[in-house]
Amino acid sequence: MSHPPATVVVLGTGSPDLTRTCLESLSRTRLEDARGLVVSPGSGAEMPEKLRNGGWIHASVSADAPLAARLAAAMESADPKSDLVVVRSEFEFPQADWLERLRACAHSAPRSGIVGCRLALAGGKLLHAGTYVLPDTYWVQEIGHFEKDVRQFASVREVEGVALSGAYIRREVLEAIGAPFGDFDSVFGDAEYCLRAREAGFQVLCCGAVTLLGREPWRTAKDLDHELRSLQRSRHAFRDRWHAVLGQRYVHEVSWHSILESPTGYAVSCAELLRALDRNRVRVIYRYAYGPGTPGPDSEPQETGDHLLDVLRARPDPPEPGYTVSYTQGDIFERPPGRYRVGYTMLEVDGFPREWVRQASEMDEVWVPTEFNRRGFLDSGLKKPLFVIPLGIDPDHFHPDIAGYPNPLGDFVFLSSFEWGPRKAPDLLLKTFNETFKAREPVRLLCKITNRNPSIRIVDEIRRFELQEGGGRISFILNRQFPYSELGSLYRSADCYVSAGRGEGWDLPLMEAMACGLPAIATDWGAHTDYTHEGICYLLRSRGTVPADPTNPYYREFRWADPDPDHLRALLREVYEDRDGARRRGLAAAAEIAAKWTWDHTAMRIFARLEGE
Amino acid sequence: MTGESSPAEMARLRARIRELERALRRKSAVLRILERELCLRDSILLTRVAASGSPYPDSDPSLFGASDTIGLRTSDVESTLAQVWRSLGTPPDAAE
Numbered sequence: 001m002s003h004p005p006a007t008v009v010v011l012g013t014g015s016p017d018l019t020r021t022c023l024e025s026l027s028r029t030r031l032e033d034a035r036g037l038v039v040s041p042g043s044g045a046e047m048p049e050k051l052r053n054g055g056w057i058h059a060s061v062s063a064d065a066p067l068a069a070r071l072a073a074a075m076e077s078a079d080p081k082s083d084l085v086v087v088r089s090e091f092e093f094p095q096a097d098w099l100e101r102l103r104a105c106a107h108s109a110p111r112s113g114i115v116g117c118r119l120a121l122a123g124g125k126l127l128h129a130g131t132y133v134l135p136d137t138y139w140v141q142e143i144g145h146f147e148k149d150v151r152q153f154a155s156v157r158e159v160e161g162v163a164l165s166g167a168y169i170r171r172e173v174l175e176a177i178g179a180p181f182g183d184f185d186s187v188f189g190d191a192e193y194c195l196r197a198r199e200a201g202f203q204v205l206c207c208g209a210v211t212l213l214g215r216e217p218w219r220t221a222k223d224l225d226h227e228l229r230s231l232q233r234s235r236h237a238f239r240d241r242w243h244a245v246l247g248q249r250y251v252h253e254v255s256w257h258s259i260l261e262s263p264t265g266y267a268v269s270c271a272e273l274l275r276a277l278d279r280n281r282v283r284v285i286y287r288y289a290y291g292p293g294t295p296g297p298d299s300e301p302q303e304t305g306d307h308l309l310d311v312l313r314a315r316p317d318p319p320e321p322g323y324t325v326s327y328t329q330g331d332i333f334e335r336p337p338g339r340y341r342v343g344y345t346m347l348e349v350d351g352f353p354r355e356w357v358r359q360a361s362e363m364d365e366v367w368v369p370t371e372f373n374r375r376g377f378l379d380s381g382l383k384k385p386l387f388v389i390p391l392g393i394d395p396d397h398f399h400p401d402i403a404g405y406p407n408p409l410g411d412f413v414f415l416s417s418f419e420w421g422p423r424k425a426p427d428l429l430l431k432t433f434n435e436t437f438k439a440r441e442p443v444r445l446l447c448k449i450t451n452r453n454p455s456i457r458i459v460d461e462i463r464r465f466e467l468q469e470g471g472g473r474i475s476f477i478l479n480r481q482f483p484y485s486e487l488g489s490l491y492r493s494a495d496c497y498v499s500a501g502r503g504e505g506w507d508l509p510l511m512e513a514m515a516c517g518l519p520a521i522a523t524d525w526g527a528h529t530d531y532t533h534e535g536i537c538y539l540l541r542s543r544g545t546v547p548a549d550p551t552n553p554y555y556r557e558f559r560w561a562d563p564d565p566d567h568l569r570a571l572l573r574e575v576y577e578d579r580d581g582a583r584r585r586g587l588a589a590a591a592e593i594a595a596k597w598t599w600d601h602t603a604m605r606i607f608a609r610l611e612g613e
Numbered sequence: 614m615t616g617e618s619s620p621a622e623m624a625r626l627r628a629r630i631r632e633l634e635r636a637l638r639r640k641s642a643v644l645r646i647l648e649r650e651l652c653l654r655d656s657i658l659l660t661r662v663a664a665s666g667s668p669y670p671d672s673d674p675s676l677f678g679a680s681d682t683i684g685l686r687t688s689d690v691e692s693t694l695a696q697v698w699r700s701l702g703t704p705p706d707a708a709e
Contacts, residue, residue: 263685405694409701452683475697480688489690
């Protein structure tokens, strides 16, 4: 399919050396039929011969000319029928086919108008993969800013804004709203142009298949001060111009009571839920749900450096408590006030404690993530409206192309990540693995273990298992907390994920590993039964159910699974022997999880409940 | 020991201090290199041998280097895995 020609405009915004490096990098890529224009102060001596011979031309501007003037100078020589590719000279082009990829992305849908790239630093950090602006602060926020670059955000995503540092603009956009930059010589100019394009009905996309590499800008304190003052001026003008539009960002409002600052599944999932709700037009006011007299810590920090979450927790309470969701244990549902109250919870056993049912009965409705928990509440006598709102994964950080750091010795690596305790049945996993394999076989179990119970000494516990030196070898990562944005790399460094516990309320690590394309072995009981099946997972049979750990007050009276060690042994061996089959099952899992089980799916279900559907 | 040392004794002591300082600098430089270059497993082995202990703390190599603490330590996935893989040593003979 033929696309219109493109004009590549390089704006020499840095030093001549930077512009030269950018142009040399550009000259090593496939520029197809693109016409090229370089706008920079001086004579243009930094243009490589290859580009000059290819018909690229140089336009000189004064060193203090704003971006709009620079672009206008270039546009005088541009083909008015061509698409426009804007490049700022701080970036280099590591991919030879960057332009083909951007162009294909820009013409993949009729309404796609502006396509930006992933921007990264040469040192291995992501600069960003799109932008957004909250109507609380009017700062342009960069998505993925300064995360370690592990090939996250690799797909094509619709975003609010992109940096016009390497962006493809279709001519239809130019015809509809004119050339970019306008009044703001900063990120606000990029944000405004993208907002105008969206208002005109075009999509703004971030093409994850293209990454441009930049250098961290070196600034003096004086530069920084000047820049911040200039940004503040732009921000105020941007706010005055766009507050009415950005004020319409949300359709619904929810007071969300939960926990964010804790190394628990609730906290991790809460953060992801809040991000997804914000993307899906739900204005969330976050409040810490626990405190004195509850099973949680007394308080949590008010600022964490995560802009979105900090804004959500700083929002004032509404004048009248409205729609309130407690995403917590069921025994603190009744704490927050609300005109319409929802309790959203989960548990790892086949029923719910009486106090949870009592408090759930005070709610207007109750949400659980699984059919397994819905049955548990019904069996425990709950009579209130009960909805299944599944949890999910972030497909931008958990997908099969995330970078891994595999074992250089070539051992096949089974990975399991869990908090130490009877629910996760570490004895079953470690002993069975140790018995299934021999030490001389190139296979290893890597256990990432968290233990926050001071009465447990992991080393002593494992010694009690009497693992055999000649049996399957096991390695441990003990009490390490990895940045959530890098966790996909842990999964991608293994060959199979194992979740052979007795009961799960959801099991985020299993779903994340499956989303990364790992074949997985999972107990066929509890929450797993809601999203696993033989086509995408190796289901570990249970011999039935047994009484759950009576030392946990929430589990008393209830039961959980009794996973079959013989079947676990057979599954471990099957995955190890039939690697092609396992790989196929892992990739099928990744496709299904991405298609059905993301946080956006969760947020859309919540949105539907807020609409009364 | 007398309250006052002779000039010759003072000179000898000063020379001795200089010698010990040079030895300490050499040793520190070696330790810095070892710390930089050795994997966790070898560092522990070296420490144990230097302290006249057995090079192997127990017969269960799978627990090697696991420190029992309930504190969570923030780490980077890449460097943690590099440390784990380095600690595994040479691969076993799969053909055996």
